[in-house]
Amino acid sequence: MAPRFLRSIHVPHFKNTQDSVPARFFEVKSVTIPMSMHIGAPARPVVKVGEHVKTGQLIGEAGGFVSAPIHASISGTVKKIDNLLLAGGGTCQAVTIESDGLNEKAEGLKPPELTDxxxxxxxxxxxxxxxxxxxxxxxxxxxxxxxxxxxxxxxxxxxxxxxxxxxxxxxxxxxxxxxxxxxxxxxxxxxxxxxxxxxxxxxxxxxxxxxxxxxxxxxxxxxxxxxxxxxxxxxxxxxxxxxxxxxxxxxxxxxxxxxxxxxxxxxxxxxxxGEPLTSKCITIDGSAVKNPQNLIVPVGAMIREIVEHIGGLKCEPAKALYGGPMMGTAIPDLDQPILKNTNAVLILDEKDAKIPEPGPCIRCGRCIDTCPLHLMPTELEQACLKKDVKRLSELKINLCMECGSCSFVCPAKRNLVESHKLAKQYVREAGVK
Amino acid sequence: MSKMNLSVSPHIRSARTTQSIMLDVIIALTPALIASVVLYGFRALLLTQISCGFCVLLEFLYEKLLKRPVTVSDLSAVVTGLLVAFNVPVSMPVWMLLVGDLAAIILAKQLFGGLGCNFMNPALVGRIVMMFSFTTALTTYTGSAGLVDAATSATPLADPASYGFMELLFGLHGGVIGETCAAALLLGGIYLCVRGVIKPIIPLVYIGTTVLLTWAFGGVAPLRSALAGGLLLGAIYMATDYVTSPITDKGKVIFGVFLGLITALIRVFGNYSEGVTFAIILGNILVPYINDLTETRPIGANPPAKKEAGK
The missing domain is CATH 3.40.50.11540 (NADH-ubiquinone oxidoreductase 51kDa subunit)
Structure with missing residues (x-):
């Protein structure tokens, strides 16, 4: 009989902010809104430097079928439109808007009429x-x-x-x-x-x-x-x-x-x-944050400014993440904007940022017992080290959702997800040839 | 430039480490160690300590010599040292024990690349080397200073009828120092299962198969074959060695049945009264094949014939 639920593991919950009713923070100095906050073609900026925009006004039109439009999240003046290095490694255009402090809504925002x-x-x-x-x-x-x-x-x-x-x-x-x-x-x-x-x-x-x-x-x-x-x-x-x-x-x-x-x-x-997606409720937490809480902020607000607003940090940040600790992406510094799909920013102290040194695999099988999709992470890692694309395909590397469960449970602290990401790249490259 | 850590997810890890697993194995073996002192006197403790110390020293020196990272802090050498000592009688000369340690740490473990790379259980390789080199010393169960009468010679396997259930359960008979007290070994086994260090699959299947087959082949009373000899020590602490046992549950079942079959065959039909050592070593050699046969089928995977490229 098939099990009712797929395999899962207990990770610490750390839901410190569960009773924090999000306050609004829109008094930002400026926002930097990347034109690529989605999978697919980046949006095309439709505003010019020096132009005045209002909250909810279209500033980037969808760049293709698989794309999404982007709207101004505050009112103010477009300061610059230039390239921004994203946390994922790519670059895209980003529109920086300097706030006029008014947060005026764009005219003509009204509920759409739904007919079909x-x-x-x-x-x-x-x-x-x-x-x-x-x-x-x-x-x-x-x-x-x-x-x-x-x-x-x-x-x-x-x-x-x-x-x-x-x-x-x-x-x-x-x-x-x-x-x-x-x-x-x-x-x-x-x-x-x-x-x-x-x-x-x-x-x-x-x-x-x-x-x-x-x-x-x-x-x-x-x-x-x-x-x-x-x-x-x-x-x-x-x-x-x-x-x-x-x-x-x-x-x-x-x-x-x-x-x-x-x-x-x-x-x-x-x-x-009729108001488009221009603000996000985010959780700001982590061992380096003085006052962990939920907050509603405009898309494009800078993390540094938000952190200062809520009372700053306890210590020098050692790691900062977009998202949670299991699948989140580490960012190089706090001068990064909140994206549409940012649901949390975690800032960790030295102790929490430290990832233990990996030791040799002792073949305990915990990763295999843990994988929700019944993959064999340790075998995948071996095949990845050998760049054995055929074996990686046999072991179904393409099914891995990078949930991080295998790395989490590994007693040898092997960076299994890291190797799986690399393995997918090997398979992709081999497929292109 | 930024000094922040940019490692790949996940950014939190469980508290379980290789070291904590090995520590749990050491804790699990402690009741058996205490029992060995009670049964055979303080020399049992001395032998165990010397063995552990020598194993750690050997691993340290080997890794220093080869300029490899020193890994003695993972405690796996301590576990090996314990198990090698548990496989010798209390009267064993120390230098012979050290030869066993040498075979375990250097021959079986380090020459193949250290922890995780050995294909045979190091402690059992140590035992086999001692068995062939010092057969008499390894099978002479005299010189006890504890509860067990020094004159006792026949082991329960050689002469099954001569011991009662309680004597077998608490190890009141001659034997190697770590394997006789069944109660202590079972206690440690339960601890390992509760702590999630081992799954009970291999011990249960292995012991079950052995008991069933020795009864079927030779009519040995089930409890007797389960409690006597090295079966418990082997099934709970050596056959479950991660590195040298199959990685999937299905594989563990096949492995357990195989070990039980070989042990029963040797015990009933072989020249040796004890079959556990050879059974596990033979099983170790089969592990890669068992692993190949029992790979998991990922959920949602297409049938193997179809080959697809990329994500």
Whole structure:
């Protein structure tokens, strides 16, 4: 018999900010908004240096089908448009806006009129929604499908990463937005069963969501175990529907669409007010932060400025992350902007930043017992060290979702995820040749 | 330039380390060590300490000599030292024990690349070398200063009828110092399972198969074959050695059955009364093949015939 849930592990929760109701911080001096905060073609800037812009005004138009528009997150003057080095290593254009301190909304922001599925998809596109769980895949592209193929719509509110509580707060504090988004989904995907997956360590969020989806047909809140990685797309699909996304296929191929809870809230907000995605609720935490808390900030706000606003750091930062400690990306300094898909910024002290030195693999098999997808991380690492592309393909390196469970449990502290990322590159390069 | 750490995710790691695992094994072997002192006197403790110390020293010197990173802090050499000493009788001359340590640490472990690279259990290689070099010394169970009567000569395996259940359970008979007290070994085994250091699969399957087959082949009473000889020490502490046992659960079952079969065959039909050592060493050699046969099937993987490129 197939198990009810995929394998998962207990990681420390560190949900220090779970009761921190997010305050708003929009009194920033300036914002730097990259034109690439999504998977796909970067947006094209449509403003000029010196131009005055208002909150919600379009500043970058979608650069292709798989792309998303970008809007001004504060009102002020466009100071510069230049290249920015992103944390991931790439560069893209970024628009820097100097605040006029007024935070005026752009004129003419009004709720879109929904007539049919296409108008809904257009609305999702216009609001600038991308996968806010971290992937940043343009949401409109995900929804542009034949509704008959969609059997399940899964709302991902698992928030399984340690520390982060921003999705939880979006669900707790803005249930109306989520409900509005759900209603639209119900209208245009009437036969789809909607599941809202939330880990059971967030009873408040579960209760609020149940309250707001009470008596909605085909819409249920699913309590997931509080173990990592419940929020992984394939894991959520399996744990709510029992379906397996086959190798090389998309969730839609098994009748599923997965949307992050905050993404849905952002769509809901646009449907209610016509205000596009220009601000984010983020969790700021980590051992170096004096006052860990949730905060709503404009997209493009600089991390350094936010940190100073909330009381600064306890010590010299030794590591800073976009996102949680299991899958987050380390950033080189605090002069980095908040992106659309930033849900947390963690700043760690020397002790927490230190990654133990790897020792030899003792073949204990913990990584194999841990992998949610039953991969063999230690074998993958061996094949990666030998650059054995054939073996890597046999072992299905392409299925690895880099959740970090294997590295986390490894007693020899081997950097398995690092080798898996490298291995994927080897396979890609070999495929190109 | 930035001084911040830019390592790849994940940025937190579990508290479990190789060292803490080895420490747990040492803790698990402590009851058996205490039992050996009670049964055979303080020389048992002395031999164990010398063996551990010599193993650590050998590993340290070898790594220094070859300018490799010194890894003695992982405590694996201590575990090897304990297990080698547990495999000799209390009357064993010290220099012979040191030869066993040398074979274990240098021949079986370091020459193949150190921890994680050896394909045979180091302590068992040490035992085999001592067995062939000093057969008489290794099988003479006299000179005890503890509870066990020094005159006792026949081991329960050689003469199964001569001992009662309680004598077997608490090890009140001649034998090598670490293997006789079944109760202490079981206690340590339970500790290792509770702490998640080992899974009970290999010990249960191995002991179960041995008991069943020695009963089927030779009519040996089940409890007797389980408690006598080196089966418990081997099944709980040596067959479960990560490096030299299969990595998947399915593989562990196959391994356990194989070890049980070989042990039963040697015990019932062989010239040696004890089959555990050879069974585990033979099993160790098969591990790579068992691993190949029992690779996991990833969830969502297409059938193996199809080859695809990239992500």
């Amino acid at each position: 599925l296409d108008s809904f998809i257009q609305a999702v596109r216009d609001c600038g929604a991308v996968g806010l769980g971290g992937a940043g895949f343009p949401t409109s592209v995900k929804l542009k499908v034949d509704p008959a193929r969609v059997e399940y719509i899964l709302i991902n509110g698992a928030e399984c990463e340690p520390y982060i509580t921003s999705d939880t707060h979006t669900m707790r504090d803005n249930p109306k937005r989520i409900r509005t988004g759900l209603d639209a989904l119900k209208r245009f995907f009437p036969q789809a069963q909607i599941y809202i997956g939330i880990e059971n360590n967030k009873p408040e969020a579960i209760r609020t969501m149940r309250e707001y989806t009470d008596r909605v047909e085909l819409c249920d809140v699913v309590e997931l175990p509080s173990s990592y990685p419940q929020g992984g797309e394939k894991v959520l699909i399996y744990n709510t529907t029992g379906r397996v996304v086959p190798e090389g296929k998309l969730p839609l191929d098994v009748g599923c669409i997965v949307l992050n809870a905050t993404t849905l809230a952002c769509i809901g907000k646009y449907l209610m007010t």
